[in-house]
Amino acid sequence: MYMLGRRDYSEQEMQQxxxxxxxxxxxxxxxxxxxxxxxxxxxxxxxxHFVSDKARLAGWGKLRIRNTxxxxxxxxxxxxxxxxxxxxxxDSQAEPxxxxxxxxxxxxxxxxxxxxxxxxEYRKRISFLLRRGFDFDQAKQALTNLKIMAEEAEDxxxx
Numbered sequence: 625m626y627m628l629g630r631r632d633y634s635e636q637e638m639q640q641x642x643x644x645x646x647x648x649x650x651x652x653x654x655x656x657x658x659x660x661x662x663x664x665x666x667x668x669x670x671x672x673h674f675v676s677d678k679a680r681l682a683g684w685g686k687l688r689i690r691n692t693x694x695x696x697x698x699x700x701x702x703x704x705x706x707x708x709x710x711x712x713x714x715d716s717q718a719e720p721x722x723x724x725x726x727x728x729x730x731x732x733x734x735x736x737x738x739x740x741x742x743x744x745e746y747r748k749r750i751s752f753l754l755r756r757g758f759d760f761d762q763a764k765q766a767l768t769n770l771k772i773m774a775e776e777a778e779d780x781x782x783x
Contacts, residue, residue: 636697671706688757
């Protein structure tokens with residue numbers, strides 16, 4: 625119970641933690657069943673919170689979020705449901721799109737793109753977004769958005 629008070633865990637993570645602490649397999653299974661019955665341990669809820677937190681706060685893209693949840697042992701169905709739920713918020717304009725998130729992240733890291741980038745700098749910025757879990761099209765569009773924003777800033781009247 626103490627561990628769940630600090631953060632959420634997937635069922636697999638909790639099982640690993642309890643096993644590492646030396647509890648017998650029977651005790652671990654009993655504890656997991658009890659926690660699930662009390663709704664303290666729920667992979668679907670864990671996945672929803674994880675998607676929301678990592679997309680909003682950590683700047684992760686959909687691919688990295690999906691892969692990390694799979695590594696944590698969350699079922700494919702729960703992962704996809706959580707991502708779909710988050711994307712519903714995007715569709716209702718409650719959240720920025722994945723491309724807008726990538727653009728914002730890139731702007732914070734590197735600033736606006738003025739002129740054309742040398743090939744190595746272009747690769748560096750694309751790789752940064754790919755490592756964060758955005759797909760290539762989103763990364764490419766984010767760079768294009770930053771170029772457009774820089775051009776608009778140049779054309780803006782100075783008062």
